[in-house]
Amino acid sequence: MITGRGGSGSRGRIRPPRRPVGRPGQPDDFEQCWDKLREALRDIHNKNAGDLSFEQLYRYSYKIVLKKAGNQLYDRVKDFEEQWFAEQVMPPIWALITKNLISITLDEAPGTSIAERRSMGEKFLKGVRGSWESHNMSMNMIADILMYLDRGYTQDCSRPSIYTTTIGLFRNHILRSGLGTSEPQYHVFDILNATIIDQINMEREGDVIDKALIRSCISMLECLFETDEEQEQERLYLTTFEPFYIRTSHVFYKSECERLLREGDASAWLRYTKRRLAEEAGRCQTTVSPLSIHKIAAVVEQELISKHLEEFLNLEGSGIRSMIDNDRIEDLTILYNLVSRIDPKKTALRNALAVRVVELGNEIEQTLRNTDFSIAQTSDSKEPAGSAKKMNAAAQQTAAAIKWVDDVLLLKDKFDRLWTTCFDEDLTLQTALTKSFSDFVNSFGRGAEFVSLFIDDNLKRGIKGKTEAEVDVVLDKAITLLRYIGEKDKFEQYYQKHLARRLLHGKSESQEVEQEMISRMKRELGNNFTQKFEGMFRDMSTSKETTEDYRNHVRGLGALEHNQIDLSISVLAGNNWPKEVMGRFTGLADGPKIKATYPREIQRLQESFFEFYTKNRNGRVLTWVGSAGTADIKCLFPKIPGKTTGPLAKDRRYDVNISTYGMIVLLLFENVGEDEWLTFEEIQAATSIPQPDLINALTSVSSLKPYRLLTKKSGESKESQANSAAKPTDQFTFNREFVSKTIKLRVPSVNAANKVENDDERKETDQKTIETRKYVIDAAIVRIMKQRKELLHSQLITEVIQVLAGRFKPDLPLIKNRIEDLLSREYVERVELSDGPPAYRYVA
């Protein structure tokens, strides 16, 4: 960037620099120069430099160096400083190191008050600081003057710079000097360190100390190095003070922690630890060195957090359990912050939370078992459940299921709240919480059923009068729970069943919400899962159209004979609907299907519809499912002779809505005379209704007080069991004295309410689940094998489990069993390997 100008010698010759030496009137001689410099050094030390010319002094050292006398100057300066030290700096320091100070700091002699100790320590530290600061100042100035020495000599001879050397004198002559004969093993260092630590400990105990003073002493140690090479890692602070500081801090916090542990208050411990951490960080900035900020934090973390974390968490009454139970948000927040410091995985906290979740989950189950649901809850929460014992028990169970779900949701809400407010929405913790929830939900065994019941309950009644947003919350909750459930296929079954009842009995509160629920499940679990549900909805809407068409058709025919009976029909595709609704399950059990005998009017109606239906759809078979339908009938109860007052004195007309079977049964009594009784067998023979359905139908019209259209006479004991379910030995007659406050009656079907299954039903469901699973596993295996052609046994198992994980957790024996089965059916064959692991090949 700098160029010469002009050609060579075109404008005069290059002027030689003047020789800097040999001018008259100037001291050129080394001794002369040194004398001047020495005086200047003394002046500088005495803070008397105001009249000195920097340029002059700089020039002296410049000249000495140019004369190649740099080494002499270097040594002279060093000697001068050593001497200066011995004469001027040391004595005041020695004066400060009294016997008393030594005994306090090093031997921790008792009998001195804190105030005494503090003032003595401060005095010593002030002395050290003063002498250091003036030394450092002087050395800086001297080094500036001698700058040319450093540049021209020290660097070339690779000696430490003049500043380093002279500053090192402080270390060698003060800090490293022994304490004389009395305590030969100690150095001034030890006193200095011990004094500083003593002061720091005083502050930890709550005293006020001179922070700035300590900070300057520490920065002195930061400026000094072990050797004159000035290695970064060899700062005296790092080599001598810090280890000592860390060690004493360990001791201090260890004893503190033990004290806290004895006191046994985790809440106090949390706050104490938080405060200490902040204090230590602050102390590093203001009093000690920022270099130690992490190390000292590590000390606190180790002593106060890591070492006894488990013990504090397990403390009775204030540990994590009580924090969670009492929603001690602040405690948990601190706890989270502390634990995150020592362990990014937060293992301890995670485990504690997981354990607590499972405990609370099991508690819910426990409470459930211990609560008597026959009181209060049932009467208002269930639709008029009446008082039949069977119903009652079932209703109780259903209430229990709802309560279980509610409790689980409450628990979930609680932990969600803790998670957002206290745990910084930590992902590891979320995973752990989700896992624990899903663990206890699945360990409960009836989770799938209960969740479906919960949704059922809400869709039937819960969402009535709720705003869209509130409904949304309910749906979200349901989906949340659904996520926890491992056996999705089981849930699917239950939901299918419950949904079928809701749809067929028109109990669903809102079609929209139903659809919304399904679409949410679809989003969550995929198309496959909701296929059947959607099919059910489709069936319902086509049925509506069909019904409409049929009505038009009938009207067009002008078939007046049927105008008394209005038909509303649901044509259900067999695959989408649960078997029990389709009546097939019981049908299978009874061998050849028994058709109920419908009254003639109804039969005609059925035929007419069938004719209509098959006109457009060839080859379809319609099966009438009596158990799933309802009928509206008008009943006339003639006035009772002899009664002149009260409702019995008049004719009573009621519109009765009743199940199809119930309708068939009631129609039987149309022609039955007064005081004529029909036995159960007679009814069964006349109607061919399967026995369980008949029991239900009879029970619903004979047991419940407000709906007792028939009077029942028990075969064994007389009226004593009026409230109990109908039995095959009972006899029935038309209840002429029936009275109801409302004109329209809706006789509840015993089976219509979705409720918890009893043990037998559950066994059946489980059996069904396993049956279904067999097919699902078969399909999975075949799909995998078709794709892979050949696969090792273990790999096949892994893949199958992977594929099915979304639906349920298949157990190994079942999979093996299915593989065996497929082998025998020749879908796959064994690959004969001489000594390899077992493998299979797909047979096309």
Added chain:
Amino acid sequence: MDVDSSSPSKYITLVSSDGFEFVVMRKAAFISPAIKSMLDPKSQFQEARTGRCVFEEINGIVLEKVVEYFHYWYKYQDKEDVPDMEIPVELCLELLTAADYLGLDSKERLLPSR
């Protein structure tokens, strides 16, 4: 470069051996570690108190060039593609000596002062 904001003046005076005075921006002159330490307010040398440095070894012609360089450096210190500075050939040896004296050869000018 850290410049003490409380320093009295933005300018300092450099005096040559033959009595020429140059008023220079303090910041520009601080490129020389020698001048920088000379004027260090902490040390309270004569020069620091008066803001005036007398160079008894440098004559006016050379010091003028030195000062020119100070400003040249100051103006272009963090620019690229800067124009060359003119150095008269006959002065170059003297300038080298002066540069050495003032410590302009060292990398230290970019390092913080102690």
